[in-house]
Amino acid sequence: MRRREYVAVVGSSVGALATTGVSDAQSRSLERVCPTERTTAVRPGDEIVFEAAATPAVEPPAADWRVDGADGDGDEIAPAAPFYSYTDITGNPAAYGRFDETGSYDVRVTVDGTTVSWTVDVTESAPAVPSVDVTCDPGPDATVTVRDEIRVTATATDESGTLRRLFWQEGRNATYVDRTDLSGSTATVTYTTAGGNAIWFIGEYPMMAWVACRDGRLSSGRTDGPSVDAFHRVSSIDTNAPVRAGDELIVEAEIEPEGSSTYHAFVDVETELIVGHDPTRVDGETVEVFTGQTETVRLEFTTATVRNTQTFPARVETAHDASETDVTVVGTEDADAHGSLEVTTLSTNAPVTGGERLEVTAVLSNAGDGPAGREVELVVGHDPTTVDTRAVTVGAGETVTVSLGYETYPVENDDEFPVRVRTGDDAAAQTVLVRGRDGGGSGGQGDAAFAVSITGTNAPVTGGEWLSVSAVVENTGDAVGSHEIDLVVGHTPEVVDGTSVRLAPGETRTVSLGYETYPVASDDTFPVLVRSPHASDTRTVTVHGTG
Structure with a gap:
């Protein structure tokens, strides 16, 4: 007799359920789920699945599967993938396999002395297993990012009209991920996920759908998915604007690939600098970034020698994302009367306790030849956020002091982050500490600083x-x-x-x-x-x- 060849379980990532003990006061019950009846039939060589509802839930090693009868040697049924992890997640003992020889077999599972069993008649006259067709959208020839949606659709048909359940299995660890109850003779089920969650597709593994009937007849289908690229994110765009007409405009942006560091590792990100109300590409560079890390890309171009001052958008683009800011080019006729607002001093009232107001004081000096009217911003955090603004006008050669601030978040633990004051011409930063409301985890260190x-x-x-x-x-x-x-x-x-x-x-x-x-x-x-x-x-x- 040929033995059943089982799907190998490779590094399963499914976490085990908490151990469930059965005391003298707690009874164990097992109830047939699939096949639902005590006796069932299957053709030689066709697959069959067995599942029992367990109260309380069990872990896979606690279920003892046995096969007796005909010429079987007990290896026809086993809790192989994905049903080992199915038990791990649901607590229901489950196993599958096939019988290659005709005859009558007794299949039973025992947990803590409680047993449930089925009689399986293996005969050529049994109904055929259900058919399963599995497709993926986008398909194997497509490329998506970790942020894009992927839909896997399974269509099942059973001539006997006894569809019972569909199990989804991801192909990376051969692990059960979801199920849907079925009925009747046909059913269509779609599993939807994001590219970043479908790590099996990132690793070029397939997706499988297993379809079971009420009498245990089982079949499976599989599909490959699209290639999944890291998402090329652009953030924290900064420039040297305003610049004088004919000078170099420098634009810097943070590039961060979002994806799986295991599969994507170093990523080549193509960036472009697009400027103007009639968007024009003026520079580009490819930067290599390790997934989950950031790199600064520097792009630049020589501005036109215009007579009048112009303000227009400058945008850094990747294949997936873009970040934009307005820049000013000072015309040749305005250059002599142009102010430039520099941040010469920066101070704060930090440290403060979470929930208190953080005050930031900046001394601004106009080093230009004319008045400078600017919107001054207070930007805070590692993921920069503007929390306060002030409009100021400073005459040529004059200095002004500006106070900005905001009410900090009532954090439980100490939090340290940068604060930055920006004028459009200049910026200055300082790191501040907001103490946690539980004492910051200082462990009673008193006034040590x-x-x-x-x-x-x-x-x-x-x-x-x-x-x-x-x-x-x-x-x-x-x-x-x-x-x-x-x-x-x-x-x-x-x-x-x-x-x-x-x-x-x-x-x-x-x-x-x-x-x-x-x-x-x-x-x-x-x-x-x-x-x-x-x-x-x-x-x-x-x-x-x-x-």
């Missing part, structure tokens, strides 16, 4: 080499305290190293932090920040490309 000052780095280094940063930490408070000191790198801040420091009041200590840089192809310049819960210090470093 750690100041931080970076003393040096080994930059520049070549991509792939170790970047080290040294800093002096001083307890400027009046109590002994222990705090974490973190090294944070990048335009999209990421903590890459840290150490715990305990200091007495007035005590200082030098710490050395670092990490292995990415092997970038082109030179990359970005900030590194050493922070305590109370203060931080920043330096700009360069990592040379290996290309």
Whole structure:
């Protein structure tokens, strides 16, 4: 007799149910779900599935499947994929297989001494298994992003009119993901997901649909899906505008691929700079970015020598996303009377407690030859958000002080983030601390406060080499305290190293932090920040490309 060849389970990612014990006071019950009747029939070589409803729920290893009768050796039925994970998720014992020889077989499952069984007559006169046709939209020849919708449709037909259930199985881990109850002789079911969730399609694995009838007859169909690319996101666009007519307009934007770092890894993102009310491409560059990380792309073009001042949109585009801002080119006739508003000083009332108002004070100086009327913005957070604005007009050579602020969110734990004041001509930033309302996790450290000052780095280094940063930490408070000191790198801040420091009041200590840089192809310049819960210090470093 030929043995059944089962689908292999490869690294299942499904989490197990919590262990369910059966005490003397808790009875176990098993009830037939599929086949629903005690006796059923199937053709030789056709597949059949068995499922029992269990109260309380069981884990797969707790179900003992046995086959007796005819010439069977017990290997005809097994809880192979996807029904092992189906039991894992639903708590219902389930298994499938096939009988290659005619005869009568007894199939039973036992859990904690409770047994339910079926008699299977394997005969040529049994009904045929249902038919299943599975398609995917978009199809295997298409390419979508992790944000796009994917629809997998299964059409099932059973000549006996006893359709019972459809099970979806993802092909990466051969794991059950969903089910739909059926009835009658035909049914169409669609499973909808996003490209980013369909990791089996990202890895070029198929999707399968298993269709069972009430008497256990089972068949399956499969389909390949589209290629799934990372989504090329554009954010944090910034420029050197306003510029004078004929000068270089520089536009910088953060590029971030959204996707699976396992499958997408380094992604080549094509970017374009589009300017004008009649959009015109003026520059482009391809940047290599590791999925989940960000890179800054710098695009530029020489502005036209216009007589009058012009304001127009500048947009950075990828294949999937775009970010736009308005820029001003000062005409030759206006150049002599053009103001330029610089941020010369920035201060805050931080640290504040979550829920309190954070005040940011900026000193603005007009270094131009004419008056400067500007909308001044307060931008906060790692995902920059404008929270306050002020309209100011500053005469040539004059200085003005502007106060902006907002009510912070009532966070439970300490939160450290940048605040930035922008004038359109200039910007200045500072890192602030908002204390958590539960005390910030200081563990009762009293008034210990750690100041931080970076003393040096080994930059520049070549991509792939170790970047080290040294800093002096001083307890400027009046109590002994222990705090974490973190090294944070990048335009999209990421903590890459840290150490715990305990200091007495007035005590200082030098710490050395670092990490292995990415092997970038082109030179990359970005900030590194050493922070305590109370203060931080920043330096700009360069990592040379290996290309």
